[in-house]
Amino acid sequence: MIVITxxxxxxxxxxxxxxLKSVPAQxxxxxxxxxxxxxxxxALGIQVRQADYDQPATLVKAFAGADKLLLISxxxxxxxxxxxxxxxxxxxxVGISLLAYTSILHADSSPLPLATEHRLTEALIQASGIPAVVLRNGWYSENYLASIPAALTYGVxxxxxxxxxxASAARADYAAAAAAVLTLDGQAGRVYELAGDASYSLAEFAQELSQQSGTLVGYQNLPxxxxxxxxxxxxxPEGIATLLSKSDIGASKGGLFDDSHQLSQLIGYPTTPIAVQIQAALP
Structure with missing residues (x-):
């Protein structure tokens, strides 16, 4: 039995x-x-259980009888x-035999403020003694695709x-990696640095957006x-704005780059190119 938080x-x-393509719904x-x-x-036959991170008793009940657990941060x-x-x-x-955790790319050395909680969580997992696999996810391309409407409106x-x-990848690529470690053998103890096969700068993102949309969009780098x-x-909201601005600063220091291709190797196919995602995101 596999639990997805x-x-x-x-x-x-x-x-x-x-x-669902390889595991019975029940x-x-x-x-x-x-x-x-x-x-x-x-309705698909999946077991739905109430689990509130702030109510530990619900977690024990929700995980009962399970072999594997995916802790989505x-x-x-x-x-x-x-x-x-x-x-x-x-x-x-409850005696989970494999815990998979969605962490952040290079959590042990990342300049992104987001990495702190992930790094501490990884330490908790290690101290627990539970057999575990860590999925250090890079940036979701969707984080930048969300800026396309405003960029097209204002040309910047x-x-x-x-x-x-x-080196971002589609959320679906990271989901495929999580599904893979939950269904493959020999995953305990592994730490994956997951990122897209190709990388880009935000200036290159703007250039690709310009080419595909027919609207000139430039990149303006701000303090x-x-x-x-x-x-x-x-x-x-100010909290989200702070997170995004500090994450960009982290990106300027290499925090969102990785060229190990561990993600495509794990899922068995190339990650989704940013150009393909931009095309799909255009109105």
Whole structure:
């Protein structure tokens, strides 16, 4: 039995879709805070169990009888560590035989502020003694695809990444990696650095967007504070704006680059090129 935490989220749903191709639905558990949000999964025969990171008792019940567990990192930045600890403790209590965790690219050395909670979670998993596999996911291409409408409207793509190379991949590529480690043998103890096969700078992203859309879009590199202010001005919450601006600074320092091709090797096919994703994202 395989448990997927955060199963109502975008990544969790994709992982389940892929697992269904090789794993019987009744052997998959969708662990979610609100079961009503995944009624469609229940209709497919998947076991839906209530699991709240802030209520440890629900986690033990949700994980009961499971062999493998995918811990998709929580979304509440700043609260991730205690929430992840609750999941790890529950997994230990029920005797999970393999815990897979979605961390961040080069968590042990990443300049991105996001890496701190991931690095500490990895340490908790190691200390727990649970056999584990760590999926250090790089940037989702979707993080930059979301900026396309504004870039086309104003003719400029804003950022703070400088000339930093970004080896992003599609969320579906990372989902395929998670599904792979949950169904392959011999995964305990492995740490995967997962990123796209090719990299690009944000200036190159803007150039590709210009070519495909027929609208001239330039890249404007801003100091971190100015980029954050622009994001807030565009309506993003300050916390998200801070996260994105600091992540771009991290990208300028190489934090989103990797050329080991471990992701495509794990999933067995090339990662989705950014040009293909830009084309699909155009209105």
């Amino acid at each position: 955060g199963a109502s989220g975008q990544l969790g749903r994709l992982v389940i879709d892929i697992l 052997q998959i558990v969708a662990a979610v805070r609100d079961p009503q949000k995944v009624a469609d999964l229940a 929580a979304t509440e930045i700043g609260r991730r560590l205690p929430q992840h600890r609750a999941v790890i403790d529950a997994a230990q209590q 793509l804003l950022g703070s990444a400088g000339d930093g190379r970004i 971190e504070a100015e980029f954050k202010a622009a994001l807030v001005g565009a309506g993003l």
